[in-house]
Amino acid sequence: MDTxxxxxxxxAGYGYADLPALISxxxxxSKHDSxxxxxxxxxxxxxxxxLRVSPGTAGDDARDRFLxxxxxxxxxxxxxxxxxxxxxxxxxxGYGGFGSPLGQHPDRNLVPGAEISSGSxxxxxxxxxxxxxxxxxxxxxxxxVFVLIGDGELDEGSxxxxxxxxxxxxxxxxxxxxxxxxxxxxxxxxxxxxxxATEGWSVRRVPGRDHTALEAAxxxxxxxxxxxxxxxxxxxx
Amino acid sequence: xxxxxxxFTSVTPDLLAADPRLALVLADIxxxxxxxxxxxxxxxxxxxxxxxxxxxxxxxxxxLAGMRPIAHTFASFLVERPFEQIKLDLNHQNVxxxxxxxxxxxxxxxxxxxxQAPGDVALLDTLPGWTVHVPGHPDEAxxxxxxxxxxxxLVYIRLSSRSTMVPLEREPGKFSVLRLGAAGTVIAVGxxxxxxxxxxxxxxxxxxxxxxxxxxxxATLRDTLRTPDVxxxxxxxxxxxxxxxxxxxxxxxxxxxxxGVRRAELRRYGTPAEHERAHGLDAATLxxxxxxxxxx
Numbered sequence: 447m448d449t450x451x452x453x454x455x456x457x458a459g460y461g462y463a464d465l466p467a468l469i470s471x472x473x474x475x476s477k478h479d480s481x482x483x484x485x486x487x488x489x490x491x492x493x494x495x496x497l498r499v500s501p502g503t504a505g506d507d508a509r510d511r512f513l514x515x516x517x518x519x520x521x522x523x524x525x526x527x528x529x530x531x532x533x534x535x536x537x538x539x540g541y542g543g544f545g546s547p548l549g550q551h552p553d554r555n556l557v558p559g560a561e562i563s564s565g566s567x568x569x570x571x572x573x574x575x576x577x578x579x580x581x582x583x584x585x586x587x588x589x590x591v592f593v594l595i596g597d598g599e600l601d602e603g604s605x606x607x608x609x610x611x612x613x614x615x616x617x618x619x620x621x622x623x624x625x626x627x628x629x630x631x632x633x634x635x636x637x638x639x640x641x642x643a644t645e646g647w648s649v650r651r652v653p654g655r656d657h658t659a660l661e662a663a664x665x666x667x668x669x670x671x672x673x674x675x676x677x678x679x680x681x682x683x
Numbered sequence: 684x685x686x687x688x689x690x691f692t693s694v695t696p697d698l699l700a701a702d703p704r705l706a707l708v709l710a711d712i713x714x715x716x717x718x719x720x721x722x723x724x725x726x727x728x729x730x731x732x733x734x735x736x737x738x739x740x741x742x743x744x745x746x747l748a749g750m751r752p753i754a755h756t757f758a759s760f761l762v763e764r765p766f767e768q769i770k771l772d773l774n775h776q777n778v779x780x781x782x783x784x785x786x787x788x789x790x791x792x793x794x795x796x797x798x799q800a801p802g803d804v805a806l807l808d809t810l811p812g813w814t815v816h817v818p819g820h821p822d823e824a825x826x827x828x829x830x831x832x833x834x835x836x837l838v839y840i841r842l843s844s845r846s847t848m849v850p851l852e853r854e855p856g857k858f859s860v861l862r863l864g865a866a867g868t869v870i871a872v873g874x875x876x877x878x879x880x881x882x883x884x885x886x887x888x889x890x891x892x893x894x895x896x897x898x899x900x901x902a903t904l905r906d907t908l909r910t911p912d913v914x915x916x917x918x919x920x921x922x923x924x925x926x927x928x929x930x931x932x933x934x935x936x937x938x939x940x941x942x943g944v945r946r947a948e949l950r951r952y953g954t955p956a957e958h959e960r961a962h963g964l965d966a967a968t969l970x971x972x973x974x975x976x977x978x979x
Contacts, residue, residue: 507749555777561747563775566767572737573772576744576752583706583726583750604768607734611741615729 460529462490468525472541472548483522484627484654484679485514485594491660492592492623493530501531504559508586511577513562513593515570516625517551524548524557532559568602571595571622575608578619592621592664597638598629606641612672613646620672621664625654627679642674654679687842688785690821691828692716695753698832699724704751705832710738712756713785739765742780743772751779751832757791758784758800758841766806773837774810781831783840788919788944789958790844792951801920801944804896807839808923815897816840817873817918820850823894830855843918845874845955852894858903864888867912867977868904870928872896875918875964882969886979896924901931911937912977916969920944921962940976942969 460468465486492512499509514523521541528535533548540546547556551565562573574593581589595605612620624638634641639649648668652659654677663675692713699705699720706727709717714730721728727750731737735756742752754761761784762769773780784803791798807813814836818824824842831838853859858870861880864887871879872893883890889907893900896917904913913928922941929939944962951961959965963972973979 511747553775563771566771568736569740569768569771572740572768573744573747573776575737576741576746577748578744579726579729579741580706580745580748580750583745584703584748604736604740607731607737608740611731611734611737614732 459531462494464529465490465522465525468528468535468538469521471535471538472521472524474539483519484596484625485516485519486522487655487657488594488623488625488660488677489522489526491657491664493526495657495661496664497592499559501559504532507584508589510589511561511574511591513564513570513574513577513591514552514560515562515564515567515574515593516596516599517564520548520550520552523552527557527559533557567596567599568604571605572608574620574622575612575617578612578617579615581619582617587619590619590621592623594623594625596629597624597626597634598631600624600634600638600641601630601632609642609645609647616670617672618668618670622672622674623664624674624676625679626676627654628681637676639674639676647671648673649676650674651676651678653677655683684846685821686844687818687821687824687846688713688844690825691755691783691842694825694828696720696723698829699727702751702832703727704749706745706750706752708738708742708745708752708754710735710756710760712760735760736765736768739768740772743768743776743778746773746778746780747776751781751835753781753783753832755783755785757786757798758803759786759798762803762806762839763800769807770810774812779835779837781828781838781840783828783842785842785844787841787843789955792953792955792958795952796948796950803839803841804917804919805923808897812837813897814838814895816895818842818894819847819852819873819876819892821846822850823852826855827895841873841919843874845918847874847877851876851892856895856898856900858891858893858900860903860907861890861892862888863907864890865909866979867910867914868908869914869916869973870904870924872915872917872924875916878959878964878966878969879916881966882973886973886977888973888977888979899924899927899931901927904928904931908932908935910977911935913937914940914973914976915942916964917941917943918964920946938976940972942972
């Protein structure tokens with residue numbers, strides 16, 4: 447296996463173009479199939495343009511929180527964390543191994559920068575709701591909480607407990623990104639965004655690979671309301 | 684007499700006033716009693732509605748954000764229904780919380796199986812790190828609540844509408860020695876202690892009392908052991924602590940009788956006292972079971 451690490455581009459570190467090579471360190475191949483992960487572009491835009499968090503501030507109370515709820519297939523996440531300096535790229539080839547911190551589902555106790563351990567679906571949004579409530583209770587109005595879920599994951603009823611309550615609590619620190627790659631078995635008639643809009647959330651629907659559109663949607667103002675961004679990944683994209 | 688749940692609702696507002704890190708999370712149950720506290724601390728007294736998965740997850744999220752959460756509802760909806768949230772959002776994330784239940788095994792005898800959770804302590808036994816309090820008296824419940832609120836670990840406080848006449852715990856977390864005898868040891872847990880004391884009158888047995896059952900105070904059991912025969916009397920699923928007795932007495936040939944709520948569904952309503960009799964937990968039946976097992 448080729449375990450040569452891509453060269454970091456000076457003080458700016460790795461860029462978006464380096465992600466496929468970082469991912470291939472985990473897959474051990476050069477075909478980069480996994481670089482097509484539905485979450486890759488959202489994750490990159492979050493860490494590159496939106497989140498106010500860095501390896502140096504990952505322990506600060508005032509940091510933005512990103513919770514990866516869709517914990518299955520975390521290679522894109524690990525690649526972005528490596529690109530941004532949270533984890534050492536030298537850890538990537540060990541992916542999934544007994545001695546590696548990088549499992550097939552992330553563990554916050556093992557992965558620097560990971561806010562939650564995930565894998566079982568339907569836990570991230572409720573945890574993010576509690577985190578946003580906790581920040582509010584501490585009087586911290588600046589930090590924002592982002593959670594990424596999948597459209598299949600939205601099947602889990604626990605999400606809907608959180609969606610309804612977050613609106614009632616006017617939890618405007620809370621941001622949900624739903625990566626919609628049409629994997630929900632029975633679908634969401636009317637579109638996923640209607641499930642949030644009905645509950646009074648601010649909603650946006652954007653192409654899931656369009657960095658400019660993702661950034662605009664993720665940073666759109668939504669005073670007094672939680673915010674949902676549906677990032678659409680078309681079949682074959 | 685004041686119930687443990689009433690003590691919980693009277694003490695918690697004081698704790699909220701004293702510690703800005705403390706938060707109380709509810710799912711409608713007992714929310715009316717906490718309404719004055721919610722009005723005063725709207726960001727720290729959160730009633731989520733009837734959403735028990737969210738109850739545990741929000742508690743965990745609060746802890747992730749640096750708060751100390753107390754989550755409360757009936758035992759069946761606090762431990763059994765959202766058990767995966769306890770396993771993953773609390774234990775697996777590695778954050779702490781205080782879970783305060785009401786109703787326990789058969790307090791709501793008239794409500795039937797849906798409102799009875801005799802398996803709660805056994806379920807928590809499948810997870811590491813839980814302190815499990817089974818107070819027998821409101822004073823014990825208050826002390827445990829105050830200590831739990833000031834800590835940062837995983838604590839379950841199992842409030843019951845049944846209670847002992849007086850508090851029997853002497854040292855927090857340790858079994859209290861109510862009586863020393865030679866023919867064996869009876870461990871009475873929480874609200875069943877008065878029945879056990881009555882059941883063992885005149886018998887030459889050691890009687891220990893536990894208001895905290897996890898961690899299991901094996902040291903006191905060993906230190907007071909004469910004949911290595913042990914009877915557990917637990918107000919939840921019978922035999923829940925049998926494995927802990929086994930661990931405490933590793934290397935000692937011993938016998939254990941686990942008394943408590945029977946596994947089979949009663950499918951009866953009526954009163955808690957009737958349920959106690961049906962499970963063999965009234966003083967007369969306990970006495971017969973203890974004498975039969977210990978030759979006391």
